[in-house]
Amino acid sequence: MTAFEKTFAEWLGTARAFAFWKGRVAMYAILKAMGVGEGDEVILPGYTCVMDVNPVKYLGARSVFVDVEPVTYNVDVGLLKAKITPRTKVIVAQHTYGYPCEMDAILAIAEKHGLPVVEDCCLALGSMYKGKLCGTFGVATYWSFQWNKPFTTGIGGMVTTHDADLGERIATLCEAECVRPPTGAALMLSLQRLAYRTTIFPKTTAFATAAFRWLTRKGVVVGSSATCEFVPEMPGDFFMGMSDGQARAGLRQMRRIEKNIAHRRRMRLLYDNLLREAGWPVPAVPDDMNPVLVRYPVRVADKQRAIAEAPRHFVELGTWFECPLHPIETPMALYGYEPGMCPVAEKACREVVNLPTHPRAGAATARRSVQFVQEIGRPGEVS
């Protein structure tokens, strides 16, 4: 293991960690090492990122989408059992926004059917369920270190597992098939991290994101997702490891991990209080969940207006998830998603925006953000 992998595995309290170019690559490595292939089914929430669905498709398997529940946006466990068929190979427990899934119920269903649970902790670094860290429940977990994630290595991902046999299979797979990142891309990513550290703050994010997307389309910078990743065919260089520069950045972030987590916890409570004071509903999270939110989700009356107006108010407004297989450009039918399959998720896609909780956002940002969403109004309210 590299120093970053070792430090991350120790922090989580697990046996092995494998770093990759992106989180989606980490997911692919787990599924492939588990033998997921042609004709198999993988259960996912119908409120996710298409990059989380691509690896299933790349392996020739089919994603089966389960609707979510409206407070934590995690899979509705009451609907899960009915989605299991003899072809089901894996259940993915995605801890959405950082809210822990109901792991006891999910693990009980999985055990009854002899199925493994893989956790998606891309949005949930430090979240706890019944006093245990998310990422320690399933047979394996994948993590993301993309720009908007709990901490960033530019782009980046990680697999963790306590399962010796699966760990060996992932190691063998990496040795046989994983390619090294091209030097040019790794260097460009280092420059991008430098630009990120020096120019991205809550008030500048909207403008920087627009510029970044434009540069990505022009092929100038290393984008979070290339155009070829919006169709379900695996790019030739997809299965790529982590560069040394990403790993060094990850190691630096690990030194601040507890501070980062504590800050996000404080920000959640601050948003709860500000919204409560404004008479808005605040998510009633069960006592046995201790979430660390990557972003604070909130429902608004007019999401499109909020997205359009946020930059002018210098508000760092997130749009996850704009459709059940985010983002909106996704040709969802190619992935087996038909409109109406997950109505609760679809409503959330129309209503939910999210606010920053990261260490660069403090109390003033939270107040400005809450004031802004109040101006937009909440669903059912004429603003």
Ligand SMILES: Cc1ncc(COP(=O)(O)O)c(C=O)c1O
């Ligand atoms: C829930 C979830 N899982 C996985 C991923 C994929 O992570 P990455 O962008 O590092 O490939 C994303 C991407 O945003 C995501 O939102």
